[in-house]
Amino acid sequence: xxxxxxxxxxxxxxxxxxxxxxxxxxxxxxxxxxxxxxxxxxxxxxxxxxxxxxxxxxxxxxxxxxxxxxxxxxxxxxxxxxxxxxxxxxxxxxxxxxxxxxxxxxxxxxxxxxxxxxxxxxxxxxxxxxxxxxxxxxxxxxxxxxxxxxxxxxxxxxxxxxxxxxxxxxxxxxxxxxxxxxxxxxxxxxxxxxxxxxxxxxxxxxxxxxxxxxxxxxxxxxxxxxxxxxxxxxxxxxxxxxxxxxxxxxxxxxxxxxxxxxxxxxxxxxxxxxxxxxxxxxxxxxxxxxxxxxxxxxxxxxxxxxxx
Amino acid sequence: xxxxxxxxxxxxxxxxxxxxxxxxxxxxxxxxxxxxxxxxxxxxxxxxxxxxxxxxxxxxxxxxxxxxxxxxxxxxxxxxxxxxxxxxxxxxxxxxxxxxxxxxxxxxxxxxxxxxxxxxxxxxxxxxxxxxxxxxxxxxxxxxxxxxxxxxxxxxxxxxxxxxxxxxxxxxxxxxxxxxxxxxxxxxxxxxxxxxxxxxxxxxxxxxxxxxxxxxxxxxxxxxxxxxxxxxxxxxxxxxxxxxxxxxxxxxxxxxxxxxxxxxxxxxxxxxxxxxxxxxxxxxxxxxxxxxxxxxxxxxxxxxxxxxxxxxxxxxxxxxxxxxxxxxxxxx
Amino acid sequence: xxxxxxxxxxxxxxxxxxxxxxxxxxxxxxxxxxxxxxxxxxxxxxxxxxxxxxxxxxxxxxxxxxxxxxxxxxxxxxxxxxxxxxxxxxxxxxxxxxxxxxxxxxxxxxxxxxxxxxxxxxxxxxxxxxxxxxxxxxxxxxxxxxxxxxxxxxxxxxxxxxxxxxxxxxxxxxxxxxxxxxxxxxxxxxxxxxxxxxxxxxxxxxxxxxxxxxxxxxxxxxxxxxxxxxxxxxxxxxxxxxxxxxxxxxxxxxxxxxxxxxxxxxxxxxxxxxxxxxxxxxxxxxxxxxxxxxxxxxxxxxxxxxxxxxxxxxxxxxxxxxxxxxxxxxxxxxxxxxxxxxxxxxxxxx
Numbered sequence: 001x002x003x004x005x006x007x008x009x010x011x012x013x014x015x016x017x018x019x020x021x022x023x024x025x026x027x028x029x030x031x032x033x034x035x036x037x038x039x040x041x042x043x044x045x046x047x048x049x050x051x052x053x054x055x056x057x058x059x060x061x062x063x064x065x066x067x068x069x070x071x072x073x074x075x076x077x078x079x080x081x082x083x084x085x086x087x088x089x090x091x092x093x094x095x096x097x098x099x100x101x102x103x104x105x106x107x108x109x110x111x112x113x114x115x116x117x118x119x120x121x122x123x124x125x126x127x128x129x130x131x132x133x134x135x136x137x138x139x140x141x142x143x144x145x146x147x148x149x150x151x152x153x154x155x156x157x158x159x160x161x162x163x164x165x166x167x168x169x170x171x172x173x174x175x176x177x178x179x180x181x182x183x184x185x186x187x188x189x190x191x192x193x194x195x196x197x198x199x200x201x202x203x204x205x206x207x208x209x210x211x212x213x214x215x216x217x218x219x220x221x222x223x224x225x226x227x228x229x230x231x232x233x234x235x236x237x238x239x240x241x242x243x244x245x246x247x248x249x250x251x252x253x254x255x256x257x258x259x260x261x262x263x264x265x266x267x268x269x270x271x272x273x274x275x276x277x278x279x280x281x282x283x284x285x286x287x288x289x290x291x292x293x294x295x296x297x298x299x300x301x302x303x304x305x306x307x308x
Numbered sequence: 309x310x311x312x313x314x315x316x317x318x319x320x321x322x323x324x325x326x327x328x329x330x331x332x333x334x335x336x337x338x339x340x341x342x343x344x345x346x347x348x349x350x351x352x353x354x355x356x357x358x359x360x361x362x363x364x365x366x367x368x369x370x371x372x373x374x375x376x377x378x379x380x381x382x383x384x385x386x387x388x389x390x391x392x393x394x395x396x397x398x399x400x401x402x403x404x405x406x407x408x409x410x411x412x413x414x415x416x417x418x419x420x421x422x423x424x425x426x427x428x429x430x431x432x433x434x435x436x437x438x439x440x441x442x443x444x445x446x447x448x449x450x451x452x453x454x455x456x457x458x459x460x461x462x463x464x465x466x467x468x469x470x471x472x473x474x475x476x477x478x479x480x481x482x483x484x485x486x487x488x489x490x491x492x493x494x495x496x497x498x499x500x501x502x503x504x505x506x507x508x509x510x511x512x513x514x515x516x517x518x519x520x521x522x523x524x525x526x527x528x529x530x531x532x533x534x535x536x537x538x539x540x541x542x543x544x545x546x547x548x549x550x551x552x553x554x555x556x557x558x559x560x561x562x563x564x565x566x567x568x569x570x571x572x573x574x575x576x577x578x579x580x581x582x583x584x585x586x587x588x589x590x591x592x593x594x595x596x597x598x599x600x601x602x603x604x605x606x607x608x609x610x611x612x613x614x615x616x617x618x619x620x621x622x623x624x625x626x627x628x629x630x631x632x633x634x635x636x637x638x639x640x
Numbered sequence: 641x642x643x644x645x646x647x648x649x650x651x652x653x654x655x656x657x658x659x660x661x662x663x664x665x666x667x668x669x670x671x672x673x674x675x676x677x678x679x680x681x682x683x684x685x686x687x688x689x690x691x692x693x694x695x696x697x698x699x700x701x702x703x704x705x706x707x708x709x710x711x712x713x714x715x716x717x718x719x720x721x722x723x724x725x726x727x728x729x730x731x732x733x734x735x736x737x738x739x740x741x742x743x744x745x746x747x748x749x750x751x752x753x754x755x756x757x758x759x760x761x762x763x764x765x766x767x768x769x770x771x772x773x774x775x776x777x778x779x780x781x782x783x784x785x786x787x788x789x790x791x792x793x794x795x796x797x798x799x800x801x802x803x804x805x806x807x808x809x810x811x812x813x814x815x816x817x818x819x820x821x822x823x824x825x826x827x828x829x830x831x832x833x834x835x836x837x838x839x840x841x842x843x844x845x846x847x848x849x850x851x852x853x854x855x856x857x858x859x860x861x862x863x864x865x866x867x868x869x870x871x872x873x874x875x876x877x878x879x880x881x882x883x884x885x886x887x888x889x890x891x892x893x894x895x896x897x898x899x900x901x902x903x904x905x906x907x908x909x910x911x912x913x914x915x916x917x918x919x920x921x922x923x924x925x926x927x928x929x930x931x932x933x934x935x936x937x938x939x940x941x942x943x944x945x946x947x948x949x950x951x952x953x954x955x956x957x958x959x960x961x962x963x964x965x966x967x968x969x970x971x972x973x974x975x976x977x978x979x980x981x982x983x984x985x986x987x988x989x990x
Contacts, residue, residue, distance in 0.1 A: 011476065011479075014476050014480075015476055015479040015480050015483060018476065018477070018479075018480035019479075019480045019481075019483040019484055022480060022481070022484065023484060023489075023492065026489070026492045026493055026496070027492060029496075030492075030493070030495065030496025030497075137622065137625065137626070137629075138618075138622070140569075140621075140625055141569065141573075141618050141619075141621040141622035141625050142614075142618040142621070142622075143573045143576055143577060143580075143614075143617060143618070143621065144577070145576075145577060145580050145596065146596065146614045146617065146618060149600075149603065149610065149614070153603070153607070157604070204758070205753065205755065205758040205759045206758065206759055206760055206761040206762070208713060208753070208759070209753060209759045209760065209761075209821075209824075210761070211713050211745070212711055212713050212745060212746065212750070212751045212753075213745065213746040213750075213772065213773060213776070213824065214742050214743065214744070214745030214746030214747060214776070214777065215746070215772065215776045216742070216776060219772075219776060223764075224761055224764075227763055227764075228761065228762070228763055231763070243485070246485035246487075246488055247485060247487060249487060249488070249491075249581070250487075250577060250580070250581070253581070264488070264491075265491070265581065268491050268492055268495055268583070269495070269582075269583075271495070276492065280484070280488060280492075283485065283488070284483045284484070287483050287485075288483065301763065302762070302763060303762070303763060303808040303810070304762055304763075304808070304810050
């Protein structure tokens with residue numbers, strides 16, 4: 001097991017560098033000069049521009065820029081945005097908001113996704129099952145931004161239960177509606193995955209054995225059925241938290257949540273290289289760590305994997 | 309879009325809704341299946357391959373039929389939009405006010421769905437917008453399947469060092485969220501045509517298919533018939549394409565079909581955010597975005613493109629569902 | 641003994657004189673999309689304590705379905721039991737409540753399945769699954785249950801039981817896994833064990849070991865054993881009597897040696913003839929022509945008639961009952977029956 005962990009960690013290293021390099025390349029080699037853009041319509045004094053470029057290392061070849069960036073990164077310095085603010089400050093403001101939002105969405109998806117999945121998986125072909133299937137299909141098909149608008153219109157505009165957009169991003173109660181919208185797609189996947197897994201395991205031979213042993217129904221369901229059925233679901237959930245954080249762009253935009261997605265969106269538009277690279281780097285790290293943990297979790301849950 | 313996982317629908321059981329916990333047992337089902345197989349042997353001596361079975365299965369499923377009809381209709385609309393409307397989607401005539409309600413009697417006409425904030429016919433834009441979505445969906449899926457499929461197959465087949473390198477490359481691209489990466493990439497394009505979007509999505513989305521193909525090839529590679537083929541002296545190319553590929557391709561098809569719907573949704577999202585397609589290309593995403601301003605007073609301006617988009621995505625996902633159920637080995 | 645144990649098996653119950661298990665005229669059907677499959681059509685058999693009944697038959701003969709009906713683990717739709725009784729110690733289980741039947745399962749009647757790898761829960765340790773029997777039925781605390789699990793594993797001769805009790809099913813060999821299944825069945829010292837093809841998935845040498853173990857434990861606990869199999873070889877050593885099933889019916893019953901020596905039904909004869917023998921070298925191997933019938937459309941009359949070398953017109957119309965088999969001079973042969981109009985001819989043939 002230990003060597004497995006080590007191997008996985010070693011594999012992560014080239015991936016980390018590769019992904020960050022890729023993002024770096026995408027941001028800095030594509031056309032578009034951010035520094036000139038800072039000046040807007042005004043003509044810029046070439047000396048000032050050159051000075052700024054030098055300050056931000058933009059006059060160096062890309063690979064040098066990358067090495068320089070990485071070097072700083074390992075000292076905890078994410079650089080400075082073109083507007084002068086340290087990127088780490090920007091992230092320190094934005095990440096907690098998104099984390100809260102993602103956690104709320106995650107909780108929502110776990111509780112209701114599992115519930116719906118179990119309810120529909122236990123009784124396949126029933127009315128409940130069909131209802132869950134249709135509901136999840138709709139949620140998967142209707143794009144997030146449309147769902148966001150529907151939610152906004154129904155709950156904020158028409159019913160008036162919440163404000164249409166978030167006034168204070170640090171207030172958790174205001175994050176509830178965006179969290180529900182954000183988590184809805186994942187909820188649909190969790191429900192379906194659970195349903196399938198339960199459906200398959202219900203037919204399994206070991207379930208037949210459990211019944212033949214005369215075990216009480218409650219034991220059979222909780223200990224035998226669920227423990228096996230939830231393995232694939234748990235591993236999906238493991239990577240989903242990271243995905244939620246990276247996918248909140250649209251939701252944060254529509255509900256005006258001042259989180260990472262929002263910041264990232266504006267940064268991309270304004271060609272704010274350092275901010276974009278900084279945030280995406282953190283997201284990549286989150287994703288890598290999450291997938292490592294998920295792999296380990298899977299090995300813990302399913303003993304057959306451990307000795308492979 | 310997150311990985312969609314394997315599902316199987318349970319249609320052999322004629323009695324729905326019963327709590328199966330009271331009596332569990334597979335032997336009964338085995339009896340049923342044995343006798344049914346025997347009946348087939350007696351009745352018809354047709355070759356029953358996976359694909360033959362799947363096709364027969366698909367034909368009977370209502371979800372497949374509905375989605376096929378929808379998709380055919382959508383493709384027709386995409387290729388021949390002029391057949392469905394006379395109106396010009398780009399003609400912005402402010403005579404037509406978006407506050408004027410849609411005219412329900414104007415079947416297939418310019419005013420059928422009303423007009424948007426710039427006086428353009430919503431119906432016409434819905435019809436013409438299909439082309440962008442369908443094109444992106446189909447070409448991204450094709451590109452992703454080719455690129456990802458090839459990579460995955462090579463990685464899975466050769467294993468060892470080749471696999472190690474390719475897998476790391478796959479991981480690298482996989483680590484960048486699709487939407488984010490597309491945002492960054494597309495920002496660098498001066499003119500964002502449909503093909504720019506297709507390219508961006510293919511470059512970032514191929515990893516999903518690569519992983520599925522690699523996994524499938526790894527499984528199939530160990531099968532006895534592959535070992536036998538190798539023992540009989542079959543060369544690499546023959547083994548890969550005649551033996552492994554046909555057997556590994558099923559999960560890839562399932563994922564690709566469902567992902568198609570996802571790519572359409574992603575394109576719409578990108579256009580909605582303003583980083584996808586741009587004028588003069590007509591896209592539902594763009595329309596939904598510009599409808600935000602008038603959503604209070606004229607919600608139907610957003611409703612129609614949103615509905616069109618949802619129905620399109622729904623059609624492809626339903627198709628993907630049906631295909632997956634038909635190809636599910638666990639129901640064999 | 642705890643109260644749980646007492647309610648499970650009242651020690652002071654009246655000794656029962658009759659057979660442990662008495663299946664009478666059992667019918668089991670499956671409602672399918674294509675019609676009603678009649679899997680079991682009037683099966684009668686019984687087992688006494690200490691006795692081994694082997695139920696022989698091909699796939700689709702109904703032998704497993706009968707066993708599952710006895711255990712009460714069939715999916716009730718699509719399965720249904722339109723007629724029949726399953727009497728355990730004189731009481732018809734089909735008339736009991738679900739809870740009463742559950743208590744019997746595992747404690748008084750236990751079942752061993754064919755494929756131990758898929759029949760054991762892959763994510764729980766072997767010790768846990770064994771101990772579960774005690775924890776669930778007797779309320780035994782975990783630690784004690786684990787001790788008992790180790791004892792059980794010793795009993796079925798799994799080496800290094802103490803270390804292996806925390807291992808998972810996939811870490812054992814096929815033969816060991818089957819022993820664990822046997823151990824699980826034995827845990828609460830049931831009165832009756834039903835073994836459904838327990839050795840089919842195993843190597844021949846391992847088969848013999850497992851069957852020996854089963855026989856030994858049966859003798860030790862004086863249990864009834866129903867052995868379901870399609871393998872004639874396995875049966876010869878272990879069984880006392882055999883019931884041959886075809887298309888959901890019992891077509892012949894006989895004490896084990898009698899069946900091999902003098903079968904009285906063409907189907908049994910056919911099965912025996914198709915066993916390859918050394919002195920047949922060079923000759924064509926006999927096989928019963930045709931295929932087992934489609935349970936949705938069982939042939940009229942005697943179900944075997946399309947494949948039977950002795951079939952006459954009568955066989956296509958009338959359904960033969962199980963006739964008692966006698967010697968030429970009429971002396972009854974105990975425990976012998978044959979569902980063939982021409983059993984006499986079959987018996988004395990060759």
